[in-house]
Amino acid sequence: MIGNGAIIAADVAPILEPSSAATGIFAWIWLLIALPLAGAIVLLTTGRWTNRFGHLIGVATVVIAAGLAIAMLIEMMGRSAEARSFEQTLYSWVFAGQFQVDVAFQLDQLSMVFVLLITIVGSLIHIYSIGYMAHDPDRRRFFGFLNLFVAAMLLLVLADNYLLLYVGWEGVGLASFLLIGFWQYKPSAAAAAKKAFVINRVGDVGLSLAIMLMFVTFGSVTFESVFSSAGGASDSTLTWIGLLLLLAAAGKSAQFPLQAWLLDAMEGPTPVSALIHAATMVTAGVYLIVRSNAIYDKTVFAATTVVVIGVITMIIGAVIGSAKDDIKKALAGSTMSQIGYMVLAAGLGPVGYVFAIFHLLTHGVFKANLFLSAGSVMHGMNNGVDMRRFGALRAVMMITFGAFMFGYLAIIGIPPFSGFYSKDKIILAAFEQNTIVGISAVLAAGITGFYMTRMFTMTFLGKARWDDDAHPHESPPVMTIPLIVLAIGSLGLGASLYYWGDIVEWLAPVTGYESRPIAIPTTVLEAITLVIVLIGVAIAVLMYGKSVPIEPPQKVSVLTIAARNNLYDDATNDIVAVRPTWYAARFLVWFDNRIVDGAVNASAAFVGGASGRLRRLQNGFTRSYALVMVIGVIVVFGVLALVGLS
């Protein structure tokens, strides 16, 4: 069946040759970042007079960057596998003692596919946003932030060392913070933005420490030297680096236990959710793990932990997604779950790296498609997000419906839609490694079938349950055209990448690749997976096909209640982190004011009090002063007489 014969026969080890210097078109790598950055600077500093056309600048910079990226891809495809990595060093950035870090970019096959994903999906979402944000008074600022995000994300994937990657890493975090809190006058949005940033900072501790540990161990933080000398480090060091990088990845990619921010991040405008919190930024953790494959290949413990985290997140994301009535939060749960798949695959080692990235690409397209479709629905429904108040939208928004359906079929993995190829490869790879992991992956695929069907049915099928003032309508072409493009991608990207693009062969020189035989024939496994997905679909159709109550039913299972509460992640964070921090802060404020400053003020008060007493001796009676003098003289003479005057 599909996806069997195309797997390349030979196993491939990653090529660790130094990259060649960037010449020709690759001398413009820096421009990929500079373009959107310049757009951001212009949009954010010029003020009101760019309001009318600012969004066009924003779109133009990203579209030009996308064109440049495509040109680079074509050039790169014309070269042999060993000659596809390019390096461009701009200048020396941070240096002290042996610590030397350059601002230098590395464009290889892995970063190339990321650059394409970011710039192309980014362009589509930019275009879509023109329509979506048309009535927002702050549209210029919105495009400025979006451009800033694209620049930072490109920096993240193009950096040739971990410290520069960290700049991009925090840059996307900043853009995410700004865009989640774009409607900052809403306290909920501001709180969500802060939450995302702080939780990401926990991950950043991991990244910082990993970088420091790399420096201490290898004396360098460039990918090239870290990977080439990884073999010389002790097991425990590598394991620690692996675990710290995983912590970083968990923060950025909303993996367990740092997943709590992603659902709240849906406070941002929908294009933001599509671009940042579905297609690109949240997958940065997967990039980090796959990029660091040389580390994970050598530490079984860290790699296994990656798999475990991936499996946990895959399940909890799917469970949460099944219970949410808010269409964006349901999709966010789905994103968590799908990234769980990628992380799981990345943890499997060389059997999985390629497919983690493959799924990342197809997911980037179909999830962007789903989010933008959801945004289109919200656009027509007065920004409503409650799926219980949707229904029967198929008739009024045909294009959106079609696009969403393509995305839906892609994510649940119906052949020949793109999710089928990428997800099945991960399930296969999981079985190659470990049966329990494989079964979990299949199970999660079933839950995916359930919650996506639930979402699809509640939104587009069934009876209309609209609010009285809702007048659903199709979105303008500036929004629907990107939807159509993404829908086509949802349909064809998987197959075309797999068969024409030879994604495995393309990525293998960077990530390495090997396949292992498994007991069950591939075809059977694919069939089983498909059946389980269809069971999930069938359950959802049975439950939600007929009628959906407008108010969420209260008599539901414990699991549903837990899932509605995001499996109590906020409550857990509250108990584990927020409250202790607060108590510590309160206590220390008290301690500082009363004890530390108290001690200072007490010593001042003591001096003051003592002098107050002592000055009573100054009583104003001349004769008592005289008496003191006389006594003093007598004492002095007495002492002199005692010690012997000589």
Add this chain to the structure above:
Amino acid sequence: MNPENYIILSGVLFTIGAIGVLVRRNAIVVFMSVELMLNAANLAFVAFARINGNLDGQVVAFFVMVVAAAEVVVGLAIIVTVFRSRRSASIDEPNLLKY
């Protein structure tokens, strides 16, 4: 005559003066007691000059007299001024200069 007797006399005079300063309230009497102490010191200086056979003590005695005279001028002026405003020469009464 034994010069030591002068020293003893000086000590006695000084003690009388000191007690006078401590126990008397009238500013004039206190003042006189101070003079007594000064002159006791002078006596000691002169006696020591005699004992040591040089003139240093005598010179210092002259200095003390000059200082004492100056002090009397200032002191009496203060006493007179205080007496004018308070109608009293007691030194316990003007005790505002305290704390």
Add this chain to the structure above:
Amino acid sequence: MNAFPWLTTIGVVPLIGSIIVMLLPAARTTLAKQIALLISLVTLGLTIAMALQFNANSTEPFQFVESTSWIPALGISYSVGVDGIGLVLVALATTLVPVVILAGWNDVENAAGKGSVKGYFALLLVLETLMVGVFAATDLFLFYVFFEAMLVPIYFLIGRYGGAQRSYAAVKFLIYSLVGGLFMLASLIGVYVVSARILGEGTFDFLSLVGLEMDSTTQRMLFLGFFFAFAIKAPLWPFHTWLPDAAKESTPATAVLLIGVLDKVGTFGMIRYLLPIFPEASQFYAPVVIAMAVIGILYGAFVALGQNDMKRLFAYSSMSHFGFIALGIFVFTSQGGTGSVFYMLAHGLSTAALFLTGGFLMMRRGGSSLISDYGGVAKIAPVLGGFLLFAAMSSLALPGLASFVGEFLVLLGAFSRYIWVGVIATLGIVFTAAYVLRFYQRTATGPAPAAMVDMPDARGREITSLAPIVLLTLVLGIVPGPVLDVINPAVERTLEIVGVSDPPPTVDIGEGSQP
């Protein structure tokens, strides 16, 4: 080498300026401000001219050296000169003075019970002279004189131009500093006596004191006196309690100079004087200082999290950052040392951004510094909100900004020497983010209180004063190279004197072997 007395000129110009300003009639306030600004800009220009001639590759310990005998009987001379560390801090001081003069244009008015307007600007200029002097002095006694003399203008700046509790804060600051200075004086005399015993003739000359072979007991005693003064000035935990009061009662301009520059004298003193003069004692006390620094990092962050007053929050945040700076100095690695010096510079800029933006906000809200009086600034005044966000990001050391370079190098240096110290200090970045973002959330976002709805956005003068800070923070974050070039040799030299070298990587890159 340089015939032109650069440092003396840079120091004297503001002094002359302050005299001119004082001679003006009290009513001519605008003229006083203009002259003060002009003078500070001239000083800045001179500093830039000097910095351009600085030779980063020179083997001389100090450049732009001038030396004249002052009190020959005690071996005291007027000698000045800068190395990379001093140059960076002199430049920081002369950059911030024009900025705060411009930003503080309307901070004070001629009012009963407070000082005159011209006095305010004259004091700022006097302070500039002393700041230049304290960073440029290469004679220990001269340093001490500047160190103590700085208290005078600051005392008046807080005590005559500050908020409601200004006298309390000013006196508290003064007494704290004087106590520290007293211990320093004792140690200073001790150093003189020891040098007299060892060299035959007592001296305060820094270069002669370096490498003086004191026995370790003496070193440790003398170290403590200096350290006490520097720890109060910096301030390190637990000698910090004057800072929140002083910061709260000062005008924003004073607070910027106080925390941004003056407090750096403490950390500057540590790396310039403590390490080279008392190398053995520095190593002996390093664990204690590191513990104080790490406690300070977390303690400052936690207390900042619990503050409801902007200025006190900024003060505790600075205390936390000073923890980083002291940590970097006392881990004795080139990354730590360079990071510390760079962080001093970056922290000066980020403090300026925070206090000035906060000051502009407070001015619009009748001077209230209570965070709960604010909200929704980003919506009402987007430009001011943008500056606030930038200041917040600069304060939490966002990568790409100057403070990141400093903070990361410090953490790296700490980590490479003592892994667990590095780990604990790194946790500080989470709490930093927590308090900074909580502050931003409560002031800039959400609904605005009714009293703020008509608030005007940032004006031209305000934008002009903040723009250089923003630009410098960005440029130094993206291209820190030129500054690092200047700092690195000075730090290397200091560490050489202490006699420590960086721990080597555990895996040698050259021989990185494949399994």
